[in-house]
Amino acid sequence: MMEIGLTHYLVVSALLFGLGVLALSIRRNAVLMLMGIELILNSANINLVAFSRFKSAALNLDGHVFTLFVIILAAAEAAVALAIVLHIYKTNNTVEADRISSLKE
Numbered sequence: 001m002m003e004i005g006l007t008h009y010l011v012v013s014a015l016l017f018g019l020g021v022l023a024l025s026i027r028r029n030a031v032l033m034l035m036g037i038e039l040i041l042n043s044a045n046i047n048l049v050a051f052s053r054f055k056s057a058a059l060n061l062d063g064h065v066f067t068l069f070v071i072i073l074a075a076a077e078a079a080v081a082l083a084i085v086l087h088i089y090k091t092n093n094t095v096e097a098d099r100i101s102s103l104k105e
Helices: 006-026 030-059 063-092
Strands: none
Touching: 006 030, 030 063
16 A cells, blocks of 8 residues: 655645646636646645645644645635736727736836
């Protein structure tokens, strides 16, 4: 029976981070870009919890507290960003980042 170790969590976190960066770089839709940011933040949360679980006794890390803090910040970021995206959609009738030229002026 194979035991799940720290490396497995780090690999999953790296995959999520890569998918988040890929979503940010490829997609031009503002909502999908927000989803990419959420993937990046969740990959950081996995790292924090994994290091807290496996290294907590030696380093006395409180990864769970940091993760809760990151989740709260991500929720606040999503609320503000969605409000901005809704306002942009209301004024420009699109959420495509390339088509919004009024932000460049």
